[in-house]
Amino acid sequence: MSRTGSTTTLHPGSLKKSSRTLSATSLKERLSKLATTPLPNPVAALHANVNFVPARIPRKRRLQMLAVAVWSVMIVITTCAWLLLLSVPPIWPILAVYYTWARWIDKAPECGGRPSRWFRSMRFWTYFADYYPASFLKEADLPPDRPYVFGYHPHGIIGMGALATFATEGRLTTLPLPHRAYTHTNPLLSPPATGFSAAFPGIKPHLLTLTTNFQMPFYRDILLALGVCSVSKRSCSNILKGGPGSAITIVVGGAAESLSAHPGTADLTLRKRLGFIKIAIQHGADLVPVFSFGENDIYQQMPNEKGTTIYALQRKFQSIFGFTLPLFHGRGLLNYNIGLMPYRRQIVAVIGHPIHVEQCDKPTLEEVMRVQTKYIDELTRIWNTYKDQFAKARLRELNIIE
Numbered sequence: 001m002s003r004t005g006s007t008t009t010l011h012p013g014s015l016k017k018s019s020r021t022l023s024a025t026s027l028k029e030r031l032s033k034l035a036t037t038p039l040p041n042p043v044a045a046l047h048a049n050v051n052f053v054p055a056r057i058p059r060k061r062r063l064q065m066l067a068v069a070v071w072s073v074m075i076v077i078t079t080c081a082w083l084l085l086l087s088v089p090p091i092w093p094i095l096a097v098y099y100t101w102a103r104w105i106d107k108a109p110e111c112g113g114r115p116s117r118w119f120r121s122m123r124f125w126t127y128f129a130d131y132y133p134a135s136f137l138k139e140a141d142l143p144p145d146r147p148y149v150f151g152y153h154p155h156g157i158i159g160m161g162a163l164a165t166f167a168t169e170g171r172l173t174t175l176p177l178p179h180r181a182y183t184h185t186n187p188l189l190s191p192p193a194t195g196f197s198a199a200f201p202g203i204k205p206h207l208l209t210l211t212t213n214f215q216m217p218f219y220r221d222i223l224l225a226l227g228v229c230s231v232s233k234r235s236c237s238n239i240l241k242g243g244p245g246s247a248i249t250i251v252v253g254g255a256a257e258s259l260s261a262h263p264g265t266a267d268l269t270l271r272k273r274l275g276f277i278k279i280a281i282q283h284g285a286d287l288v289p290v291f292s293f294g295e296n297d298i299y300q301q302m303p304n305e306k307g308t309t310i311y312a313l314q315r316k317f318q319s320i321f322g323f324t325l326p327l328f329h330g331r332g333l334l335n336y337n338i339g340l341m342p343y344r345r346q347i348v349a350v351i352g353h354p355i356h357v358e359q360c361d362k363p364t365l366e367e368v369m370r371v372q373t374k375y376i377d378e379l380t381r382i383w384n385t386y387k388d389q390f391a392k393a394r395l396r397e398l399n400i401i402e
Contacts, residue, residue: 052334053335064128065341072342078216079219081218108224109220110232111238112206112238115204115206115227116225117169120168120226122170127170128168130170132160132161132346134160134164134165134348135346136348136351137348137350139353140353142200142203144200145244145245146245146285147240147242147243148203148354149248149279149280149285150249152349153253153290154253155251155254155257155269156298157299159295160295162249165349166196167226169195169198170195204247206228206248208228208250209229210230211232231250236248236250240285249290255323256324256402261295262296264297265396265399266391266396267400268399270376270379272402274372277368278368281367281368282361282363285357288353288355290350291382293347293350293386297343297393299326299330299342300328301327304326304327314326331343352378383397
């Protein structure tokens, strides 16, 4: 028989043994590599991504941070306090009387509120304003012989600058002329604070907000003590009828503009906002444009350009509930880059020159548009005058998008 080829037959047991040997060797090599590779340190990884607050910072800065943190969650605090009291049955009758009075009887939100000079001048608000720091620049005197309508721009995410300027007396005052400083002499304030009432004597400011804010127990009373009122048409009319020096402040852009609040930008919702101009004409109230540099810089908002799903959902939410929910973040109590507290960014609200308005009960659209043109021109002048001083890090110029 010829041997043209040969075959080798392996015993099944030898194949299994070889496989086991290879597997054991491979496992040993892998284990040795793992033993020599250092395990990641989760604490170090966290420190690499989060910028923590130093253990030692000045007491004053801690108090500033505490004031802003408390106000940022004030709705949560007052809601929890209400629910806690509801858990005590013996005081239910008192709570029922309070809720009935606040919900259906009290008309203060539409009649000028219950402003308390003492409450507006509390040291808490001085710390609140100094946190950013926040200041305002006065360009002209406002005679207290007429009513005023202040238009505040931009809205920002929450409008912290509007609160500090028009609802408290704790905001620092920055003026072009050093000798024109306005300072309180109230001995209860130490150090003396400067604020709106000192800079504009005789003017009684009322910051306006959504009516729904006055349906929350306890929180509504804090707003009323600050002089904050409802933004309803009836409220505007009642306040402006209060006589010379009565003033309202409307954050003109509203919820729609908050969706455009990104650092380094100034995209305003203004051209379609004619209601506040019409109200000013009907009551013969001078219009005062206010541009707040830095208002858009205190929070970082998720990108939500028009046409994106996020933007569509936010506008749908606004159309249903009347307000919107910007997806934003700021800093935290113990770190600088994750949390819901605003960043420490300078806010400077420039209060421009008043635009005189002739009283007319039924202004025509042409008259309203004529006044709006003057208003936009004055607002643009403010931006062009101070942008290189207070908006050095801007990404683009002032833009009226709607």
